[in-house]
Amino acid sequence: MRSETAPAIRLEDYQPPVYRIEKVHLTVKLDPAETEVVATLSVARQADVQAGTPLVLDGDELSLRELKLNGEVLPDDGYTVSPGKLEIHAPPSKSFDLKITTQINPEANTKLMGLYRSSGTYCTQCEAEGFRRITYFLDRPDVLAIYTTRVEAPKTDCPVLLANGNLMEKGDIDGTDRHYALWHDPHPKPAYLFALVAGNLAQVPNRFTTASDKKVDLNIYVEHGNEGLCSWAMDSLKRSMKWDEDVFGREYDLDVFNIVAVSDFNMGAMENKGLNIFNDKYVLADPETATDQDYANIEAVIAHEYFHNWTGNRITCRDWFQLCLKEGLTVFRDQEFTSDMRSRPVKRITDVRLLKTHQFPEDAGPLAHPVRPRVYHEINNFYTATVYEKGAEVVRMLKTVLGDEGFHRGLDLYFDRHDGEATTIEAFLTCFEDTNGTDLSQFALWYEQAGTPVVSVASAYDADRQTYSLSLSQEIPPVPGQRSSKPAVIPLRFGLLGPDGKDMHATSASGINISGDVLLMEKSRHEITFSGVSSQPVLSLLRAFSAPVRIDQKFATADLQFLAARDNDPFNRWQAVQSLAMQELVRLTGTIRHGELGAPADGVVSVFGAVLNDQNLDPALKALALTLPSEADIAQEIGKNVDPDAILAARKQLRQAIARQFHGALRAAALEFAPRGDYSPDAETAGKRALSNRAAYYYAVSNTEDAAQFTWDRFSSADNMTDRLAGLMLLVHDHMPGETAALDLYLSRHEKTSLAMDKWFMVQATAPGDGTLATIKSLFSHPLYDATNPNRVRALLQSFATGNATQFARPDGAGFELVAESVLEIDKRNPQVASRLLTSFRSWRALDANRCALAESTLMKISSCEDLSRDSRDIIDRTLQ
Numbered sequence: 018m019r020s021e022t023a024p025a026i027r028l029e030d031y032q033p034p035v036y037r038i039e040k041v042h043l044t045v046k047l048d049p050a051e052t053e054v055v056a057t058l059s060v061a062r063q064a065d066v067q068a069g070t071p072l073v074l075d076g077d078e079l080s081l082r083e084l085k086l087n088g089e090v091l092p093d094d095g096y097t098v099s100p101g102k103l104e105i106h107a108p109p110s111k112s113f114d115l116k117i118t119t120q121i122n123p124e125a126n127t128k129l130m131g132l133y134r135s136s137g138t139y140c141t142q143c144e145a146e147g148f149r150r151i152t153y154f155l156d157r158p159d160v161l162a163i164y165t166t167r168v169e170a171p172k173t174d175c176p177v178l179l180a181n182g183n184l185m186e187k188g189d190i191d192g193t194d195r196h197y198a199l200w201h202d203p204h205p206k207p208a209y210l211f212a213l214v215a216g217n218l219a220q221v222p223n224r225f226t227t228a229s230d231k232k233v234d235l236n237i238y239v240e241h242g243n244e245g246l247c248s249w250a251m252d253s254l255k256r257s258m259k260w261d262e263d264v265f266g267r268e269y270d271l272d273v274f275n276i277v278a279v280s281d282f283n284m285g286a287m288e289n290k291g292l293n294i295f296n297d298k299y300v301l302a303d304p305e306t307a308t309d310q311d312y313a314n315i316e317a318v319i320a321h322e323y324f325h326n327w328t329g330n331r332i333t334c335r336d337w338f339q340l341c342l343k344e345g346l347t348v349f350r351d352q353e354f355t356s357d358m359r360s361r362p363v364k365r366i367t368d369v370r371l372l373k374t375h376q377f378p379e380d381a382g383p384l385a386h387p388v389r390p391r392v393y394h395e396i397n398n399f400y401t402a403t404v405y406e407k408g409a410e411v412v413r414m415l416k417t418v419l420g421d422e423g424f425h426r427g428l429d430l431y432f433d434r435h436d437g438e439a440t441t442i443e444a445f446l447t448c449f450e451d452t453n454g455t456d457l458s459q460f461a462l463w464y465e466q467a468g469t470p471v472v473s474v475a476s477a478y479d480a481d482r483q484t485y486s487l488s489l490s491q492e493i494p495p496v497p498g499q500r501s502s503k504p505a506v507i508p509l510r511f512g513l514l515g516p517d518g519k520d521m522h523a524t525s526a527s528g529i530n531i532s533g534d535v536l537l538m539e540k541s542r543h544e545i546t547f548s549g550v551s552s553q554p555v556l557s558l559l560r561a562f563s564a565p566v567r568i569d570q571k572f573a574t575a576d577l578q579f580l581a582a583r584d585n586d587p588f589n590r591w592q593a594v595q596s597l598a599m600q601e602l603v604r605l606t607g608t609i610r611h612g613e614l615g616a617p618a619d620g621v622v623s624v625f626g627a628v629l630n631d632q633n634l635d636p637a638l639k640a641l642a643l644t645l646p647s648e649a650d651i652a653q654e655i656g657k658n659v660d661p662d663a664i665l666a667a668r669k670q671l672r673q674a675i676a677r678q679f680h681g682a683l684r685a686a687a688l689e690f691a692p693r694g695d696y697s698p699d700a701e702t703a704g705k706r707a708l709s710n711r712a713a714y715y716y717a718v719s720n721t722e723d724a725a726q727f728t729w730d731r732f733s734s735a736d737n738m739t740d741r742l743a744g745l746m747l748l749v750h751d752h753m754p755g756e757t758a759a760l761d762l763y764l765s766r767h768e769k770t771s772l773a774m775d776k777w778f779m780v781q782a783t784a785p786g787d788g789t790l791a792t793i794k795s796l797f798s799h800p801l802y803d804a805t806n807p808n809r810v811r812a813l814l815q816s817f818a819t820g821n822a823t824q825f826a827r828p829d830g831a832g833f834e835l836v837a838e839s840v841l842e843i844d845k846r847n848p849q850v851a852s853r854l855l856t857s858f859r860s861w862r863a864l865d866a867n868r869c870a871l872a873e874s875t876l877m878k879i880s881s882c883e884d885l886s887r888d889s890r891d892i893i894d895r896t897l898q
């Protein structure tokens with residue numbers, strides 16, 4: 018029998034809950050296989066609901082042991098129970114206490130949802146629907162309750178007992194080897210923010226004093242031996258707390274803020290009230306095992322989870338369709354934090370690259386959905402780049418449209434008006450309307466419409482009249498299930514560059530709303546005329562990437578070169594270099610596909626030389642500008658009939674051409690920018706290291722006599738992980754001499770450090786070349802491979818499927834097969850990890866005919882499997898649609 022598709026949940030069907038749960042008292046008696054959970058719920062019927070209306074609680078893999086209503090055992094005919102639901106047929110009064118005793122098996126919980134064990138530590142994950150795996154409950158975000166949690170466990174196994182809120186009491190349980198801790202969280206919260214942790218963990222303490230002089234105890238809990246790896250995370254936390262006070266006026270609201278790092282976690286981290294639980298890769302760092310990128314990620318994720326305390330926890334979502342209410346806004350906030358801590362342009366470019374490589378393809382393929390979806394089958398599949406990253410772009414546009422002040426006025430009202438509530442996107446937008454006297458109904462389309470709008474641009478200059486005219490039109494390409502689309506509000510930051518590279522100022526402009534340097538598109542077409550334009554300008558559009566759109570504009574190479582050299586918007590300077598490279602890479606790919614040799618145009622190669630030699634460019638920006646568009650980016654630009662082998666070859670050609678022409682300067686830069694002295698993860702030093710390694714990346718293929726030795730030395734003499742990993746990648750991905758020796762050396766150095774070993778698996782999985790498939794298969798039986806650890810699976814398989822286009826989409830179909838088999842195997846244990854891996858097929862229709870057919874038959878095979886999880890069933894159905 019084919020596994021069944023879960024029923025569709027629709028936004029339009031939303032109904033408020035018929036009962037409230039106002040208080041929850043939980044006693045959790047921990048045991049590896051037989052944990053007992055006693056939940057006492059104070060339940061109240063809603064005012065407008067009829068007496069006797071059944072109370073239907075959610076459950077998942079629960080076994081009910083006892084059920085009491087107002088202290089009395091409920092007679093058998095008073096309720097119906099299954100592992101998935103508990104229905105009290107006719108509750109007797111308007112409010113009552115329900116005491117539910119269930120038993121669960123944390124040890125057998127391989128889905129890592131609900132209560133499970135990770136390296137012996139008990140921990141929970143409840144978002145989105147994991148609390149129902151702990152006890153029967155109204156497991157929906159609009160049921161807000163005050164939680165008191167008593168955790169009981171053996172003293173020796175679990176000296177640390179944690180739950181949400183403040184610690185009330187702690188003590189021994191007389192006559193046993195067990196102890197307990199009692200935690201109380203005074204803030205009403207939805208069940209998805211519940212958390213509990215118990216284990217033998219080391220505590221790294223610290224302290225923060227809030228602006229109103231409240232002392233907050235901060236703790237990071239990690240496995241013993243990892244205490245020394247928490248200082249960066251702790252420092253990031255303190256800076257986040259301060260920044261949220263300074264920039265958003267938000268203070269922390271409990272006596273303690275705890276973070277626990279665990280090594281088995283499906284996602285990045287979780288913002289449980291007062292007790293954040295983290296994938297340890299976003300906590301642990303030292304120079305020996307973490308890269309600059311890891312340090313930056315830790316800072317951002319710590320901040321993100323902390324910021325959720327206001328955007329997500331104090332104000333939460335009414336239903337899961339509103340996920341972007343907390344996620345889009347919180348990503349926006351963490352992006353701003355990073356911009357303030359580091360370099361704003363570097364952060365912007367990094368985020369846009371992420372958006373373009375993850376969200377744009379999602380929006381262009383079968384899994385496309387609006388920032389606020391209208392329907393889902395499995396909510397776990399909607400923690401997507403669209404909800405998170407495009408959701409943040411929408412908030413950013415709101416800020417651009419309203420201006421900084423107007424934006425903050427609206428947000429202040431939002432915090433004020435909705436504190437303690439579970440609310441919606443509409444309510445959020447209304448706060449901005451009310452404080453700015455504007456109508457945001459057209460803006461709201463950004464939450465409703467899937468697909469990336471394309472803005473087409475044509476321009477003409479009339480020297481006699483001194484006018485510059487611009488035609489702008491917008492269109493959203495067809496999206497599955499979306500019949501038509503309406504014009505969106507698109508804020509386009511722009512400049513008209515004069516011959517001196519400075520922005521010109523037109524005396525007037527007609528045909529569009531302009532405020533400051535922003536053109537506000539509101540119609541599907543705008544004919545704009547600027548007057549008083551004294552010479553032919555070069556248009557710099559979408560500065561700072563002011564809207565998540567694609568620009569379709571024919572550029573003369575000379576104009577792109579001019580922008581690359583002169584635009585005063587750093588983002589668009591970077592973009593111009595990328596566009597030049599992209600044009601050339603697309604052209605080269607075509608040439609190679611026709612069986613010709615081709616050669617990169619000198620003009621493009623020399624732009625890279627100019628960037629390299631520009632003394633005024635910040636090293637971090639320079640490193641980004643020197644980064645070629647990725648294979649996935651090029652594939653996306655080509656859009657259909659994609660041949661990944663031709664793309665790889667084209668990219669290699671351009672890389673080599675740059676390397677050969679500028680080998681001297683590259684070698685010098687690789688040496689000059691390598692920071693000396695003690696390692697520091699700060700943005701400036703990291704930027705220099707990035708440039709040094711970027712130069713080394715080219716130099717490795719420069720055909721010079723010492724290129725191989727130079728690369729080997731980088732790897733082997735590196736005194737930090739950033740340089741070591743950069744060197745290893747070059748040796749392995751370019752199959753240079755010493756490739757195997759390097760992998761062995763790395764292994765012997767890092768075999769005891771799980772996070773460092775993830776990188777070892779990742780490097781091998783992403784190596785181009787026919788041998789990779791065999792390597793992966795042999796790595797499956799490597800003693801350090803662990804198919805139950807999500808980070809390890811992602812390191813080997815997710816990175817292969819998303820970061821190794823030529824081998825994943827091998828013309829013999831073996832790459833697809835490998836991933837499909839793994840999906841099926843993992844799906845039995847951990848559906849969330851499996852379904853995420855399955856999304857790597859999302860762009861299959863863009864491949865050439867042969868690969869497309871192979872992908873389709875692989876997908877059909879998966880689809881025909883019995884017993885797929887609902888997570889994977891949902892993805893496969895939509896991918897094949």
Ligand code: PHE
Nearest residue numbers: 144145284285286287288400
């Ligand atoms: N809410 C988490 C975040 O964005 C992500 C998450 C979702 C974690 C679901 C676990 C499960 O910070």
Ligand code: ZN
Nearest residue numbers: 321325344347
């Ligand atoms: Zn989040």
